[in-house]
Amino acid sequence: MKNTILCIKAELDNVKKLYCNDEYLWIFNIRDNSSSLTRNNIQFRRIDKLDIPNSRGTANFMIKWTEYPKYSTINFVNTKNCCSYEENDTWKDFASFECRGIEIVDFIPSNNFIVEDIKGKVYYDVNLSELNWCDYNEEHEMCVGIYNLEYEIK
Template identity: 30%
Template sequence: MKLALYFKADLENVTNLAPTADKEWHFKIECSSCHEVDDNWISFNSEELHDVTGSRGQANLVMKCKFCKREATAQFETSAKMTPISESGQFQKLATFDVRGLELVKFSPRESWTVKGLESNTVFDDVDLTEGEWAEYDEEAGEPVGISNFEVEFRKIK
């Protein structure tokens, strides 16, 4: 199954919110077999590949459900490039995943984001959304910049 992660946030004087290339993505995961949701945040990134048991394939995440022991995988869709978030307050597709044996049910944005000043094009490359918002001052533009009120949703893609 393919799942798209949609992201919405209020952008104040910034644009092009995007994850860094080596970002660790943190999710709550539900097993598709037993429907249990793991209490722990599970993280993976688009750079690492792991072998899938009994297959020649690889995935960014290969894990066994701690409840029913079934193997599940998640893979970043490389054909669906990550699109920087540029529209304030509107859902936009951020990333697409091919998931098997699991569903991504919650996303924690945490650290490793970049954003660009709307007026100055100043790049802020260490944006941390762990607390749900980020604020800074753009010296070149002489104005405050920030990100707040983020929301995410997952949509199944056919």
């Protein structure tokens, strides 16, 4: 089974690393693999573990489409959810998911990203919902920013 990969690209200003922890609330729009049914703004965390009914498996997210008896699931594949940037404005794999019966069609960035600048200062609760973010490192007198964030699902 092929994994679904979330890739991101952005223009970076003094950013060394962009990542999120296991508590990050992922938000997606999804579609049923075998019909035109969709759900918008579904939310889950990497730490969510749901028991799949009539199965020994677990999932980070689970939905039962109304027309079908089986549950469709999303599970994180073991990834770091982290991008280190040696080159600016290049596509990077950010997260990987195993999707069964679900197609992820859109990613909705929100807050709670974590950014480390090139001097080692860490910024928490970074909000990328506007696809741009900036702050100022007073100790080193420099701007830190993420601009024109783009993402693709492949």
